[in-house]
Amino acid sequence: MPSRLKLAVSALSFAAALTLASAALAQSSAAKPERIRGEIVSLSGNTLKVHRRSGETVTIDVDDKAGVNAVKNIQLADIKPGSYVGAAAAPGPDGKLQAKEVLVFPEAARGTGEGHYAWDLGANSTMTNANVDTVVQGTSGRDLKLSYKGGSNTINVPANAPVVTLIPATSAELTPGKKVFVVATPASDGAYDGHLVVVEKDGVAPPM
Structure with a gap:
């Protein structure tokens, strides 16, 4: 598959998974997606085991429908007017939103x-x-003035905040010890059904 097409498919998989995750914020069902952050323990077939930051180890099914991506570092200067970004932020000492990370x-x-x-x-x-x-x-x-359907806000991005973009990855890169960010839905057997995996690559861990 040409790299440009592969990236487009990968990005659309990421888009679908994040849309699912954000839509779940308004739901109260037991099966709403979760964001799992941690370190890979093992991958056997489609079964991914992840040791979560919170301490427990969970099992995630990552079949062919699950999107696998990685991220690479880019510069804060690469964010331009017209870029579409996802910025995780929290109020700073002055009450203004300060970015913890930005995904372009x-x-x-x-x-x-x-x-x-x-x-x-x-x-x-x-x-x-x-x-x-x-x-x-x-x-x-830098201060980013952002607009979205229904509103706008301004987020300060400190020089030391991680700024990344997506790159394609495969399940072969899901090796023990790597950091991962997973969007997954709890399954009936106590495991999870994976929708999206973003895996560490070349030492760059997913910051989201």
């Missing part, structure tokens, strides 16, 4: 999970998936 989506994934909603990357964290209207250089990083 490939164009094929524009519109993924659009909006501003609660996130689980620390206390009072939020996620804003939106278009970048303006980028203003400040004394501490």
Whole structure:
């Protein structure tokens, strides 16, 4: 598969999984998707075992329908007006939103999970998936003016905040010891059905 097409397919898999995850925020069913962050213990066939940050080890089914991606570091300067980003942030000392990380989506994934909603990357964290209207250089990083359907906000991105974009990956890269971010739905047997896996590659761990 040509690399550009492969990236588009990979990005669309990521888009579908994040849309599912963000839609689940408004649901109360027991089967709503979860975000699993941790380290790979093993992969046997389609069965991925992950040791979560919270301490327990979980089993995730990652069949051919599950999207597998990785991320690579890019520069804060690579974020331009017109970029479509996902920024996890929390209020800083001055009350303004300060980014914990920013994912710059490939164009094929524009519109993924659009909006501003609660996130689980620390206390009072939020996620804003939106278009970048303006980028203003400040004394501490850059301020991104973001707009999405129904609203807008401004997020300061410190110079030390991780800024990444998606790159294609395969299940062969799901090796023990690597960090992962997984969107998965609890299954009836206590395991999970995986929808999206973002795996560490070349030393770059998924920051989301």
